[in-house]
Amino acid sequence: MLGRWVEFEFDCLPLRTITRLDVPLDASPNYEAFVLRVKAALAKHGTYNTYYLHRARCVFHLTNDPDRGRVEFHVEGVVMTGEKDLKTKAVDLTVTLGEETCDWLNEPAVEFLAESVKHSIAVEFDRYIQAGDLTQTEKRLEKIQRQIEEGDGFQAMYL
Secondary structure, eight states: OTTOOEEEEEEEEEGGGOOOOOOOTTOOHHHHHHHHHHHHHHHHHOSTTEEEEEEEEEEEEEEEETTEEEEEEEEEEEEEEOTTSSSEEEEEEEEEEEEEOOTTOOHHHHHHHHHHHHHHHHHHHHHHHHHSOHHHHHHHHHHHHHHHHHTTSOOOSOO
16 A cells, blocks of 8 residues: 555446447336436447446545545546547546545545546546557557448447
């Protein structure tokens, strides 16, 4: 834990992989709500170079003792990358305060840290991209480019 002031973990759903948006009849209320949030994200941001982060948490360590000075946020929302999927371009996230072990935490500090979560996510998602298999992304982009060149130049919305 030495030298690790921000912890971040998340599940990532590339929005381009979603093929169905219907909620199963036997879905739990939590799962139904999740599907509806993903559906709203798709409607707002589309599928091209967009990723839905869920079950995400960001923890700031303000001291070297996790029992004093730890602030945890829960995060869900969309990360958008640049044209070649190499760098985070923007985030659209819901950030809520989770647990904290910080007696001196006040509302302005929570707001500052919640904004800092968004910047932390951009940094971590860039690291996630770099650690991933970029050749798969490059192949996908080449395939799309070939389809555009071989067709009439129009590529359907929400690839």
